[in-house]
Amino acid sequence: MIKHPLYIKAACAISPQHSFGDTPVLDPVVPSEGNRFVAVDVDYRAFINPVAIRRMSRLLKMSISAAMKCLQNAGVSMPDAIITGTGRGSAGDMQHFLKDMIMMKEEALNPTFFIQSTYNAPNGWIALQSKSTGYNQTFVHRGISLELALLDAQLLLTETGDNQNILIGSYDETTADYFVVKEKLNYWKKETVASEHLYQNNETLGTIAGEGAAFFVVSGEKEGATCSIESLEIIHQPAPTMIRNKVHEVLAANGLTTDDIDVVLCGRSGDVRFEAWYNVLEDFTTQTIAGFKHLCGEYETTSGFALWLAHHIFSQASVPESTILQKGDRKEIRHVLIINHFILDTVSITLLRG
Amino acid sequence: MIIFAAHVFLSFMEDLKTTLKQQIIESLNLQGMKPEDIDDNAPLFGDGLGLDSIDSLELMVLLERNYGIKIEDAREGRKVLGSVQTMAEYIQQHRTV
Incomplete structure (x- = not known):
C-alpha cells in the first residue's frame, strides 16, 4: 500500500507498438505474429555508447534506450536512484551462457554472456550511462516485480525526502526458447489468434506472448508531474470476490467510489482461467474500460506498459481508440484504475490521479 | 623446392589471417567491418x-x-x-586442433 503519492514526471516505453519517441502512436495497431509479439526496435545507437552496444543483447539495448529517453523527457541527467523490476532479466544472455556450458563442457565460455546474464545488468549499464552512483536495486518477483520496485521507491522517498528523482523501470524479453517452454505449460494459446481478436477468444487456455521495457521518472514532488500513483495493492492467487472487495477497499481508502473512476485499464488476456478475475469490471458501467494485452502481449512486467499507457492517457487527455473495450461517458480524466494479473500468479491494483 | 615450401607457407598464413579476422569480427560482433578492414599489424x-x-x-x-x-x-x-599478425604466428606454432 502506497502511503505517499508517487508523482510521475516522465514515461517512456519500448513495446510491440510504436510507443517510443516524442509522439507515440497506438493507432493503427501492430498485430502479433504466431501468438507472439516482438518489441519494435528503435535507434539504439542514439542512446548507447557505440563501443558498448556491439556486445549488448536486445533486452539491454531496449531497457537502456527507454531509460535514457525517459531521463531526457524528464530533463534529468542523473537520477538519484535506479529501481527496476523484471521477471526474467537478461534471459537471452543467460540461455546463451547455459547452452555454451553444455556444448563446451564448461570450458572456454564467453565472458560477455556471463557478465550480462544477470537480472540487474540493465541497471548497471543505466548507472554507467547516466553516471548515477546512488541507490540501485532490481526486484525479481515474477508478476509483481515492477509493483515491488514502485513500493521500494515510495519507501526510499519517505527516507530521503520528496525532492529525489527516481528512475523506475521494468523490462522483459520473450526468447524463442522461453516461448517453446512456456507453450508446454499452456501459457500461450494452442490455436493462432489475431491479437485484435484476443478478447473474443476467451474460452480457451493461454494468451499471446509479449515483451517490452518501460521507464518512469518519479518524485515525491507534484511540480511538473503528469499524474500520481495514489495506491498500489498486490493480491496473490486471489478468488474473484477478493479482487472485487480489494478494488472497493482501495477506492474507499482514497475517499472514492467507482463513480469517481474515469478509465479502467484491465489486464484481460483472453485466457479462460483468468476471465473471472475481471468480474469486478461489471461495477464500472459508465466508465471507459480499456485493454492493453492485445497491444503488448503477456509477460511478467506488463504493468510497466499499463502504467506507461495510463501516463499517455493523462498527458493526451484521451484514451486511444485501439484500446477501448467499453466507451464511457466521462468528459474529463481524473482517475485511472489499473487492474492487472500475471499467469496463475498475482493481481495488482493501481490507482492513479491526474 | 625451398621456394615452393615458402610459397605454400605464406599462402597458408594469409588464409589463416583472413579466417582469424573473420572469427574476430564474429566473436566481437564488430558490425559493419570486413576482414580487409583490419590491418595485419595494427594493434588490436x-x-x-x-x-x-x-x-x-x-x-x-x-x-x-x-x-x-x-x-x-x-x-x-x-x-x-x-595484432592479427602476432595471433596468427602464435596459432601457427601452438595450435592443437
Missing part, C-alpha cells in the same frame, strides 16, 4: 581496433575454442593479442 587494443579488456577475454576464448590454445600467462597473452 588502444589506437587500432580500440578493443577493451572484455574483448581480450573473448579473444582468449576464441583461441581456445578454435585452435585448442590456452594462454595461462597474462604477459604472454598481451604479446600474443598484439
Whole structure:
C-alpha cells in the first residue's frame, strides 16, 4: 500500500507498438505474429555508447534506450536512484551462457554472456550511462516485480525526502526458447489468434506472448508531474470476490467510489482461467474500460506498459481508440484504475490521479 | 623446392589471417567491418581496433575454442593479442586442433 503519492514526471516505453519517441502512436495497431509479439526496435545507437552496444543483447539495448529517453523527457541527467523490476532479466544472455556450458563442457565460455546474464545488468549499464552512483536495486518477483520496485521507491522517498528523482523501470524479453517452454505449460494459446481478436477468444487456455521495457521518472514532488500513483495493492492467487472487495477497499481508502473512476485499464488476456478475475469490471458501467494485452502481449512486467499507457492517457487527455473495450461517458480524466494479473500468479491494483 | 615450401607457407598464413579476422569480427560482433578492414599489424587494443579488456577475454576464448590454445600467462597473452599478425604466428606454432 502506497502511503505517499508517487508523482510521475516522465514515461517512456519500448513495446510491440510504436510507443517510443516524442509522439507515440497506438493507432493503427501492430498485430502479433504466431501468438507472439516482438518489441519494435528503435535507434539504439542514439542512446548507447557505440563501443558498448556491439556486445549488448536486445533486452539491454531496449531497457537502456527507454531509460535514457525517459531521463531526457524528464530533463534529468542523473537520477538519484535506479529501481527496476523484471521477471526474467537478461534471459537471452543467460540461455546463451547455459547452452555454451553444455556444448563446451564448461570450458572456454564467453565472458560477455556471463557478465550480462544477470537480472540487474540493465541497471548497471543505466548507472554507467547516466553516471548515477546512488541507490540501485532490481526486484525479481515474477508478476509483481515492477509493483515491488514502485513500493521500494515510495519507501526510499519517505527516507530521503520528496525532492529525489527516481528512475523506475521494468523490462522483459520473450526468447524463442522461453516461448517453446512456456507453450508446454499452456501459457500461450494452442490455436493462432489475431491479437485484435484476443478478447473474443476467451474460452480457451493461454494468451499471446509479449515483451517490452518501460521507464518512469518519479518524485515525491507534484511540480511538473503528469499524474500520481495514489495506491498500489498486490493480491496473490486471489478468488474473484477478493479482487472485487480489494478494488472497493482501495477506492474507499482514497475517499472514492467507482463513480469517481474515469478509465479502467484491465489486464484481460483472453485466457479462460483468468476471465473471472475481471468480474469486478461489471461495477464500472459508465466508465471507459480499456485493454492493453492485445497491444503488448503477456509477460511478467506488463504493468510497466499499463502504467506507461495510463501516463499517455493523462498527458493526451484521451484514451486511444485501439484500446477501448467499453466507451464511457466521462468528459474529463481524473482517475485511472489499473487492474492487472500475471499467469496463475498475482493481481495488482493501481490507482492513479491526474 | 625451398621456394615452393615458402610459397605454400605464406599462402597458408594469409588464409589463416583472413579466417582469424573473420572469427574476430564474429566473436566481437564488430558490425559493419570486413576482414580487409583490419590491418595485419595494427594493434588490436588502444589506437587500432580500440578493443577493451572484455574483448581480450573473448579473444582468449576464441583461441581456445578454435585452435585448442590456452594462454595461462597474462604477459604472454598481451604479446600474443598484439595484432592479427602476432595471433596468427602464435596459432601457427601452438595450435592443437
